[in-house]
Amino acid sequence: MLGAAVELLQHRPDDFTMADLVRRSGVSRAAVYRRWPSRKDVVVAALDTNRSPLALTLRGSLLETLRDEYQNAFQDLGADTLNLLQQRLIQGLRDPDVQRSYWERHVSRRRSAVLDALQAGQARGEVRGDVDLEVAIDLINGAAYYQGVVRGDWNSAEACARIGAAIDMVWESIRARP
Incomplete structure (x- = not known):
């Protein structure tokens, strides 16, 4: 079905x-x-059939893990995946109920892996305790989606570099300082 x-x-x-x-x-x-x-x-x-749950596995520092995950997240997107991604945007913009339902049922649970990693970073002293982690996720996700949605460039080396640079900028604002 x-x-x-x-x-x-x-x-x-x-x-x-x-x-x-x-x-x-x-x-x-x-x-x-x-x-x-x-x-x-x-x-x-x-809209969510081709999405797999995000699982962040810490590899080195939290910064390295975030860069790795986000820079590789859009590699190898097939035509069907891109089509459904477009439909997610279109359907959500056309119908606020679809947008809210998609957020509640799918997006919010996918963000939990990143939130867990950032919270672990706080516990390890990598991330400042006063950081609004939801805002940090919004900034990183926004930079990543901007590459594909606005620039139309989901997975070029340049898009990956811009995503990495955005993560570095966010990191500079949230990292714990000695």
């Missing part, structure tokens, strides 16, 4: 209906509605 929803979202993002989903998936209408009570719920689930 979810695969059919993804196909519809990629090919007919603005006008697919629950009836279209029933036809495409080959399951009953009742089965679709048991899983997703509304079209919005289907869209939110479909």
Whole structure:
């Protein structure tokens, strides 16, 4: 069912209906509605199908780990992944309910690995205790997304360098000083 929803979202993002989903998936209408009570719920689930949970494994310092993870996060993005990423942006901008639901169900839990790493950095004395870690994540994520969304450059060496430079700038403002 979810695969059919993804196909519809990629090919007919603005006008697919629950009836279209029933036809495409080959399951009953009742089965679709048991899983997703509304079209919005289907869209939110479909938007996240190709995303795997982020797991940060500390390799050296926290700064090195953040640079590694973010600079490699957009490598090897395929056409389907980029299409769904575009749809995440489009659908969220068109419908604030989709945007909120996507945040609550998917984005907020993905940020938890970065938040955990930053909190561990605070506990180890790498990050100042007074830093608003949510803001730090917003700054880093914003720089990373800007490369693809605004510049249209998800994974070039230049985009990776800019992401690394942004992380370095954020790091300078949050790192603990001796």
